Amino acid sequence: MNKIFALVDCDNFYVSCERAFNPLLRNRPVIVLSNNDGCIIARSNEVKKLDIPFGQPYFKCRDKIDKYNIAVFSSNYELYGDMSRRVMEILAQYAVDIEIYSIDEAFLELEGLRRFDLDDYVKEIQQYVLKGTGIPVTIGVGQTKTLAKIASKYAKKNKQNNGVFNIVNHPDIDQLLEAVPVEDIWGIGRQYDKFLKKFNINNARQLKYSQDKWIKKHMTVVGLRTVWELRGQSCLSLEQLPPAKKEICTSRSFGRPVESLQEMREAIADYASRAAEKLRKQNSAASILQVFLTTNRFKEEPQYFNCIQINLPTPTNDTFEIVKFACKGIEKIYRSNFRYKKAGVFLTDIVSKDNIQTNLFDTYPNRDKSKKLMEILDLLNSKYGSKTVQVASAGTKKEWAMQRNLKSNNYTTNWDELPRVKAK
Amino acid sequence: MTNKRKNLKVKAIYPVSTDEELELLVFYPKIQAGFPSPADDYLAEKLDLNKYLIKNKATTYCVRVEGDSMTGAGIYSGDILIVDRSIHPRENLIVIAILDGELTVKWLKRENGKLYLCPDNNDFSPIHINEESEFQIWGVVIHCIHTFYKSF
Numbered sequence: 001m002n003k004i005f006a007l008v009d010c011d012n013f014y015v016s017c018e019r020a021f022n023p024l025l026r027n028r029p030v031i032v033l034s035n036n037d038g039c040i041i042a043r044s045n046e047v048k049k050l051d052i053p054f055g056q057p058y059f060k061c062r063d064k065i066d067k068y069n070i071a072v073f074s075s076n077y078e079l080y081g082d083m084s085r086r087v088m089e090i091l092a093q094y095a096v097d098i099e100i101y102s103i104d105e106a107f108l109e110l111e112g113l114r115r116f117d118l119d120d121y122v123k124e125i126q127q128y129v130l131k132g133t134g135i136p137v138t139i140g141v142g143q144t145k146t147l148a149k150i151a152s153k154y155a156k157k158n159k160q161n162n163g164v165f166n167i168v169n170h171p172d173i174d175q176l177l178e179a180v181p182v183e184d185i186w187g188i189g190r191q192y193d194k195f196l197k198k199f200n201i202n203n204a205r206q207l208k209y210s211q212d213k214w215i216k217k218h219m220t221v222v223g224l225r226t227v228w229e230l231r232g233q234s235c236l237s238l239e240q241l242p243p244a245k246k247e248i249c250t251s252r253s254f255g256r257p258v259e260s261l262q263e264m265r266e267a268i269a270d271y272a273s274r275a276a277e278k279l280r281k282q283n284s285a286a287s288i289l290q291v292f293l294t295t296n297r298f299k300e301e302p303q304y305f306n307c308i309q310i311n312l313p314t315p316t317n318d319t320f321e322i323v324k325f326a327c328k329g330i331e332k333i334y335r336s337n338f339r340y341k342k343a344g345v346f347l348t349d350i351v352s353k354d355n356i357q358t359n360l361f362d363t364y365p366n367r368d369k370s371k372k373l374m375e376i377l378d379l380l381n382s383k384y385g386s387k388t389v390q391v392a393s394a395g396t397k398k399e400w401a402m403q404r405n406l407k408s409n410n411y412t413t414n415w416d417e418l419p420r421v422k423a424k
Numbered sequence: 425m426t427n428k429r430k431n432l433k434v435k436a437i438y439p440v441s442t443d444e445e446l447e448l449l450v451f452y453p454k455i456q457a458g459f460p461s462p463a464d465d466y467l468a469e470k471l472d473l474n475k476y477l478i479k480n481k482a483t484t485y486c487v488r489v490e491g492d493s494m495t496g497a498g499i500y501s502g503d504i505l506i507v508d509r510s511i512h513p514r515e516n517l518i519v520i521a522i523l524d525g526e527l528t529v530k531w532l533k534r535e536n537g538k539l540y541l542c543p544d545n546n547d548f549s550p551i552h553i554n555e556e557s558e559f560q561i562w563g564v565v566i567h568c569i570h571t572f573y574k575s576f
């Protein structure tokens with residue numbers, strides 16, 4: 001039996017999360033800002049109509065925000081992460097297999113369904129997600145992942161489909177593909193977009209009927225797969241587990257310039273412990289640690305940038321060890337009399353925890369005990385909220401931390417911030 | 425409440441741990457070889473409140489009550505309600521409804537073919553739902569958590 005894929009994409013996801021718990025936002029235009037309240041990263045449909053583009057700096061559209069009474073939020077990743085988990089959990093119940101593609105997108109593999117039942121089934125998924133989470137989703141269905149993606153884009157553009165479009169039953173797929181510019185095809189990067197246009201291949205239909213040999217020669221087997229997928233032959237299967245990250249970076253811009261070594265050390269310790277936590281989550285360890293810091297390039301003031309690499313004695317994911325080395329590193333490259341804008345920690349040369357070869361000259365005391373301690377640390381932090389327990393050097397004031405002045409409550413992850421219901 | 429919780433927070437941990445502390449986190453009792461317990465064959469899972477209270481994890485939420493209009497149903501101000509949004513609302517269920525831009529908790533009732541949102545306290549009056557009402561059911565209440573003793 002032929003496979004069927006669905007791409008489920010949450011509509012204006014961050015905005016929809018805010019609306020799910022705040023009924024006053026239902027008919028109000030809403031935007032969500034990036035870290036440090038810099039620029040717009042999510043817009044409700046009303047805002048999209050107001051000619052306020054994605055990515056615009058917040059301060060540039062203050063007038064319009066006042067004029068149209070737009071509700072503004074800092075990004076609330078605790079909330080978005082939890083809502084994403086809920087949506088994915090529901091989707092998994094409906095699918096043979098699921099690939100979580102991003103925080104608000106997933107590919108589903110649907111099987112064993114007669115084709116005429118498919119439309120109803122997909123509508124049911126859409127309705128159940130909306131009912132159970134308040135999040136509206138758009139679903140595209142096709143014989144391949146590439147076609148499902150095209151179907152989903154089509155559903156978004158053509159509102160009369162009510163957010164569901166099934167390309168499988170379409171009587172004239174070619175006509176539909178003709179309207180899809182090559183740059184909109186999943187997997188066609190910028191480089192190929194220009195290249196294809198040079199050869200007068202401008203839309204998905206033209207690409208679909210290109211010669212295999214020619215495609216393979218110029219776009220490798222990766223490009224050929226995309227072409228076959230356009231023809232309805234599934235070449236890309238679902239990727240179940242995200243491959244362990246080959247590098248981990250935690251870096252952030254500061255809410256305000258950092259001007260003392262003490263504060264800088266706190267920030268680096270915090271980033272380092274978060275990076276270590278990420279390592280442990282994916283069950284791996286890092287061999288190389290890089291620490292960097294930089295002033296604000298866009299300001300007319302003294303500039304300084306530096307980066308230091310530290311080769312760890314043994315691949316590790318121990319918070320204390322990584323924090324210790326990160327702090328040593330930052331002390332080496334820190335210079336006073338600068339106003340620092342950003343700093344970060346990079347972990348590279350990441351290996352699976354099972355392949356760690358212990359260094360005979362390992363100087364770290366008692367690795368077994370450290371492992372136990374890390375388990376407790378993760379357990380406590382997952383039970384009582386992240387950062388319940390942290391290394392002392394990470395500081396407790398965190399005045400340099402991200403600005404999120406307009407953040408909504410953590411409605412689903414904090415007992416003190418639950419939605420309020422009136423009994424009156 | 426917020427303050428109390430804050431006091432509870434461990435602000436820092438230092439890498440000087442004692443073995444006693446670590447032992448506390450070993451959950452499963454060791455069964456001595458040679459002395460089989462008569463209960464060995466009856467090992468059961470522990471009672472799991474999450475499992476008992478929540479059937480649909482993905483669609484279940486907690487909300488906090490403000491006000492006294494549902495005291496007759498045993499719902500008091502400050503209580504936590506467990507709400508499943510996936511349940512189809514029917515009459516004679518306690519629901520969370522959206523009224524005037526607010527989430528509100530009420531009985532959903534039907535009388536003579538008309539829908540009502542009913543409080544459960546004589547000091548408050550029922551609200552008739554007609555076609556013009558901007559009204560929507562947000563979820564169905566499945567449990568109420570009322571705390572009698574707070575140890576923290």
Ligand SMILES: [Mg+2]
Nearest residue numbers: 009010011104
């Ligand atoms: Mg989306």
